[in-house]
Amino acid sequence: MAERDMDRSVSQTVRAQLTLRDMILSGGLRPGERISELQAVETTGASRTPVRMALVRLEEEGLLEAIPSGGFMVKAFSERDIVDAIEMRGTLEGLAARFAAERGVSVRDLEPLKECLDEIDGLVRQDPISVDAFSAYVALNARFHALLTELSRSPPLIRQIDRASALPFASPSGFVMAQSALPEAHQILLIAQDQHRVVIDAIENREGARAEAIMREHARLAARNLRLALRNKTHIDLLPGLALIKTVAD
Template identity: 35%
Template sequence: METKFNDLQINNYKPLREIVFEYLRNSILKGELQPGERLMELQLAQKLGVSRTPIREAIRKLELEGFVEMIPRKGAYVADLSVKDILDILEVRMFLEGLSAYLAAQRMTDEEINKLKDILKKFEDDFETMSKEDMIELDIKFHDMIMEGSRNNKLLQIIQGLHEQFQRFRVIYFSEYKEHEDIKKYHRAIVESISNRDPKRAQQYAQTHIQMIEESILKWKKKNKSKED
């Protein structure tokens, strides 16, 4: 993990423990700190150029927010997302994104739809050469634009409250599950439905897209379980 901590200190008047907390949380969300990875206070303090106290305080806060698990006599570890956790997240996403697509098909402007098409084209054209980080960034832009196009502030508030859970899932999905070709197919179908101002079909494809991801996870779970047996 390469530290960018000195950059974070520039013009930042937050308490040191908050700066360290945000740095570590972002490292977890980006997948730079992997599920199951041990958080060594001394090692982190040396990398970030701080004492162990703000590291310890940040780890405690991360534990309270579910990002870190404390294991007796072993220490602090980045909390894993179980398959059950991921499927729970997907159940929520299925309905929220289905509703977003339904409303976006009615409310997005033509200019916004053209921007959505541009994101889709970039995803399709650069798919083979894109890094995992670029895939995740484009996926976030794609879904965020549809959600914003819903013009429903309450829906956006709910989605933003779950943003970090969605982000952790995306890192795991793009790292572990290889059926990315289907993502392009469903993204294309969603864009076409929104462009055609067909809210029911947009909702259907948005929800089927999430169901496809759920099925691939269950398949992955079954495959890995058979290996363990």
């Protein structure tokens, strides 16, 4: 912790925030555990002021919780919290799809989305999907969701969706893991891909209500699959931010 890479281009606050977030998400700090400022100072290398700023930001982000008597602790989530977060995010993305459709987007705007989907098609064609292809899929899926969100052209909505994604299990990766952590994973991936295509079609044809409904269904499917995966304990170790869950055992 002495000779860490002192990148002067970013502030100490940002660096401390990144370091602490990594520690929280990787499970280096247990849920419910109090975070000692001095200890954080040692591990991050920054001084107390930037550490405190980072802690405040992480609290607003939803990863930490303020202790009434002072200081912060790592927030603990229940399994239902996770499912709820995914539905919440999907609901907001549904609104984004509706906005995109109602606002009217040009064919040019939809091109990157379609390219994304074409690339995904190439990946999901193979049935026992390789590990490399899978991580490529995760990245492409995240890209698709981000592009769709942007398409709403609504800064408040985009911001809110970003905030909802701060909870790692509610991020697009969480979507994917939820969909892929079951025996019938491959079929689910195909269904999800179909839904993606239909949403784009709905947006292209200015069908706001339809676009929203599809995205809602997309999210409800992801939530359902995650519920099943949690119950069966299948591959849940793939879920990002797992370290934040209170009791993996029910």
